[in-house]
Amino acid sequence: MKERSMTLRLAEDRLARAVGIGVISVLFSALLLIVYYVTSGALSHFSWDMLTTFGNTTSGGILNAIIGTWLLIGISTATSFPLGLVTAIYLSEYRGRLSGLIRLSIDVLASVPSMVLGLFGYLVYVIYLGMGFSLLAGGLTLSLMMVPYVARSSEIAFLNVPKELREAAYALGATKWQYVSRVLLRAAWPLVASGVVLSSSIAAGETAQLLYTAGWNTGLPSALTRSQVPYLTYVVWSGINQPSAYANGLAYVSAEVLIVTVFSLMVLSKVLERRGIAWKRS
Amino acid sequence: METQLSSELNERIAVKIENLTVRTRNAGQPPILDRVSCEFYEHAINTVVGPSGSGKSTLLRAINRLNEINGLVTEGKIILDGEDVSHMNAIELRRKVGMVFQQPNPFPGSIFDNVAFGPRLHWKMTKRELNEVVKDALEQVGLYEEVKDKLTSSAMTLSGGQKQRLCIARAIAVRPSVLLMDEPTSSLDPKSKSVIEELMIKLKGEATIVLVTHDISQAKRVSDHVILLRNGRVESSEEADKALGYE
Numbered sequence: 464m465k466e467r468s469m470t471l472r473l474a475e476d477r478l479a480r481a482v483g484i485g486v487i488s489v490l491f492s493a494l495l496l497i498v499y500y501v502t503s504g505a506l507s508h509f510s511w512d513m514l515t516t517f518g519n520t521t522s523g524g525i526l527n528a529i530i531g532t533w534l535l536i537g538i539s540t541a542t543s544f545p546l547g548l549v550t551a552i553y554l555s556e557y558r559g560r561l562s563g564l565i566r567l568s569i570d571v572l573a574s575v576p577s578m579v580l581g582l583f584g585y586l587v588y589v590i591y592l593g594m595g596f597s598l599l600a601g602g603l604t605l606s607l608m609m610v611p612y613v614a615r616s617s618e619i620a621f622l623n624v625p626k627e628l629r630e631a632a633y634a635l636g637a638t639k640w641q642y643v644s645r646v647l648l649r650a651a652w653p654l655v656a657s658g659v660v661l662s663s664s665i666a667a668g669e670t671a672q673l674l675y676t677a678g679w680n681t682g683l684p685s686a687l688t689r690s691q692v693p694y695l696t697y698v699v700w701s702g703i704n705q706p707s708a709y710a711n712g713l714a715y716v717s718a719e720v721l722i723v724t725v726f727s728l729m730v731l732s733k734v735l736e737r738r739g740i741a742w743k744r745s
Numbered sequence: 746m747e748t749q750l751s752s753e754l755n756e757r758i759a760v761k762i763e764n765l766t767v768r769t770r771n772a773g774q775p776p777i778l779d780r781v782s783c784e785f786y787e788h789a790i791n792t793v794v795g796p797s798g799s800g801k802s803t804l805l806r807a808i809n810r811l812n813e814i815n816g817l818v819t820e821g822k823i824i825l826d827g828e829d830v831s832h833m834n835a836i837e838l839r840r841k842v843g844m845v846f847q848q849p850n851p852f853p854g855s856i857f858d859n860v861a862f863g864p865r866l867h868w869k870m871t872k873r874e875l876n877e878v879v880k881d882a883l884e885q886v887g888l889y890e891e892v893k894d895k896l897t898s899s900a901m902t903l904s905g906g907q908k909q910r911l912c913i914a915r916a917i918a919v920r921p922s923v924l925l926m927d928e929p930t931s932s933l934d935p936k937s938k939s940v941i942e943e944l945m946i947k948l949k950g951e952a953t954i955v956l957v958t959h960d961i962s963q964a965k966r967v968s969d970h971v972i973l974l975r976n977g978r979v980e981s982s983e984e985a986d987k988a989l990g991y992e
Contacts, residue, residue: 634844
């Protein structure tokens with residue numbers, strides 16, 4: 464039996480470490496470049512009026528788009544959360560005959576391109592159900608994208624709940640639903656909430672689906688249906704290609720607001736995730 | 746297996762097990778418990794001892810049918826209060842047969858909510874009634890004075906020994922007639938272990954206790970009746986002083 468060279472082993476270790484650092488550096492640099500590029504563009508065009516007034520994509524401000532984006536996040540979260548949560552409860556606790564089919568459906572839904580989801584939203588919500596370009600049509604289309612994320616993250620959250628709690632609840636005479644409602648959801652809520660917030664942050668940056676379903680509005684929607692809604696990614700998509708420097712500026716500022724929004728949601732998601740993990744360690 | 750017991754214990758059988766076999770759904774695997782027959786006696790600490798993997802915990806979980814949630818298959822009979830537990834409503838069975846686990850496992854929530862969990866499942870109570878039940882259970886385990894000013898605090902703030910006493914309070918709050926204890930002190934420090942042992946001796950006046958332990962010295966300290974399990978079979982079932990070599 465021949466002993467492996469210690470020098471070679473240490474060299475392999477150093478090489479693996481160097482490759483890891485290199486890859487992380489590339490990723491981190493890309494992120495820094497994006498933030499730098501967008502932030503410097505936004506700062507060079509920024510004025511407080513942009514954040515405090517309504518506008519279209521070539522003049523005025525983006526306050527309507529900011530509010531519209533949050534309205535879309537609200538509708539999509541409110542509709543995807545119960546669907547995703549119930550799906551996760553079924554998959555983790557009931558595990559019926561449909562589990563395999565449901566899991567496959569979630570995976571397929573997660574991989575459908577945004578453009579295709581947008582087309583579906585247009586044909587079904589806007590045209591067939593008569594919602595028109597609207598907050599509800601846009602929100603429901605976004606929720607189709609969010610449901611798989613909510614379901615998967617919630618299922619993982621439930622799997623992280625110690626099985627001893629299930630045994631303790633059943634040993635006291637709880638039914639399955641009593642265990643789910645009184646123990647499981649209570650134990651898992653920080654991680655479930657973390658997953659919901661994370662999926663909301665992804666939805667905040669969606670464009671393709673909303674182009675087909677939300678329309679555009681220089682004000683705010685007056686109703687859930689048949690009233691178009693403004694959103695930030697539209698300003699970015701539309702403004703960056705305009706010849707007008709002001710429109711370009713609106714696009715940069717919108718992009719910066721989106722980055723801050725998504726970053727804030729990600730931080731909130733991480734805080735909730737840590738709370739869920741801290742409980743488990745106690 | 747002939748049970749060697751005094752006539753005093755013989756008259757007060759709380760749980761009778763007849764030809765109990767527990768196996769996994771995998772047909773090729775040997776059974777976890779193989780035709781086990783034994784009795785557990787009322788108002789006594791009935792201790793099941795044996796090496797790791799002998800089926801002690803599985804035997805315990807067969808009594809309250811908790812093996813079902815792990816997909817194990819059970820054959821044979823377990824008689825509680827004259828009724829076969831397999832014919833009983835599982836929820837009602839588990840109210841009558843409480844359980845304390847090896848690791849303290851309080852629910853997320855307050856100390857009060859933990860103890861009130863069982864009573865809230867089974868009974869409609871006024872707030873006053875619930876407060877009384879919770880206070881009574883905590884007093885029985887000697888925890889009330891330590892926590893009475895922080896009942897709304899999270900159960901996670903308690904020490905390991907306190908958590909285990911809380912879990913015992915949670916189990917006895919529904920007034921079970923049988924209390925299953927699966928190595929309840931194995932994760933505790935010696936002082937907490939001693940407190941729990943004293944509690945077991947006190948509680949046997951209220952309920953039949955079935956204790957699983959691998960700690961022979963603990964078995965000597967608390968047991969009235971000892972069953973030795975090996976490879977899924979009962980090797981002996983005797984009064985504690987005979988089984989554990991007392992003088």
